[in-house]
Amino acid sequence: MIKWIIVRTLLIAGLIVAGLxxxxxxxxxxxxxxxxxxxxxxxxxxxxxxxTPKFLNGMVYFNGACALAGSVTIGENATVxxxxxxxxxxxxxxxxxxxxxxxLPGATTPETYDVGVTPVFNEALGVETDSSAAASIDLKxxxxxxxxxxxxxxxxxxxxxxxxxxxxxxxxxxSDLNLFTFDGTLGTGxxxxxxxxxxxxxxxxxxxxxxxxxxNSIGTFGGYxxxxxxxxxxxxxxxxxxxxxxxxxxSTPNPGASDVVACTxxxxx
Numbered sequence: 001m002i003k004w005i006i007v008r009t010l011l012i013a014g015l016i017v018a019g020l021x022x023x024x025x026x027x028x029x030x031x032x033x034x035x036x037x038x039x040x041x042x043x044x045x046x047x048x049x050x051x052t053p054k055f056l057n058g059m060v061y062f063n064g065a066c067a068l069a070g071s072v073t074i075g076e077n078a079t080v081x082x083x084x085x086x087x088x089x090x091x092x093x094x095x096x097x098x099x100x101x102x103x104l105p106g107a108t109t110p111e112t113y114d115v116g117v118t119p120v121f122n123e124a125l126g127v128e129t130d131s132s133a134a135a136s137i138d139l140k141x142x143x144x145x146x147x148x149x150x151x152x153x154x155x156x157x158x159x160x161x162x163x164x165x166x167x168x169x170x171x172x173x174x175s176d177l178n179l180f181t182f183d184g185t186l187g188t189g190x191x192x193x194x195x196x197x198x199x200x201x202x203x204x205x206x207x208x209x210x211x212x213x214x215x216n217s218i219g220t221f222g223g224y225x226x227x228x229x230x231x232x233x234x235x236x237x238x239x240x241x242x243x244x245x246x247x248x249x250x251s252t253p254n255p256g257a258s259d260v261v262a263c264t265x266x267x268x269x
Contacts, residue, residue: 032091033067033090035096036090040059040060040140040142041059041140041219042138044135045262053075055073057247058072072086075249083222084105088110096116124138142241153215157215157243158239161267163265163266164176164180176199180246190213193208193210195207196208220236220237221236222236223236
């Protein structure tokens with residue numbers, strides 16, 4: 001069963017209103033910074049060279065002048081760092097791909113990614129290009145410019161039902177179809193409920209679950225669910241696509257709680 005310390009960390013992080021650090025200064029020479037401009041939900045899924053899962057999930061701001069800053073949940077080598085501030089830079093290459101350099105807390109060497117942008121869908125897809133992991137990256141526009149009150153996002157932002165498809169990085173043998181219904185309440189006791197249709201190493205089945213969640217003002221969220229079989233899953237993610245899509249990860253209740261599964265959910269009502 002997943003350790004309570006991880007569940008509590010993810011839940012508390014989901015309930016705390018987290019702020020972004022100021023975007024880092026742009027590079028001395030900025031090439032094609034306008035190619036990415038605004039707030040994007042980010043999902044990175046892969047595995048490290050020692051075959052442990054790796055993920056980054058959260059919100060990143062690209063300032064249009066080759067600098068970025070964000071708040072992400074980091075999972076790598078069996079540790080989870082919830083909603084950590086990151087910074088970095090980006091530049092457009094000759095073939096119109098974009099190289100992103102992302103500096104994580106405590107790191108001296110940035111992670112790098114190459115992405116291709118689809119302007120029609122305001123989305124970027126790519127791969128990690130450093131030697132720390134083999135991973136894919138998905139950037140999807142959040143679709144707002146937060147000029148209003150700090151409470152732009154709240155629990156009601158994802159009120160309704162989402163269908164989510166999930167799969168593991170190094171957690172080979174895990175795939176899920178999840179239905180998540182968020183009640184949208186603004187006070188305490190905000191509830192998420194649904195059904196997990198799972199394929200766990202060719203063991204098929206489904207279980208209902210119920211749990212709790214919280215949404216931060218910047219559009220990240222976290223919480224946990226308890227399955228009808230008693231297993232506990234902590235989750236954290238980001239809201240994007242004008243509140244119609246969520247990208248999130250959850251920790252499986254394997255011994256050691258080192259496996260993670262990444263999900264993309266789309267609103268159905």
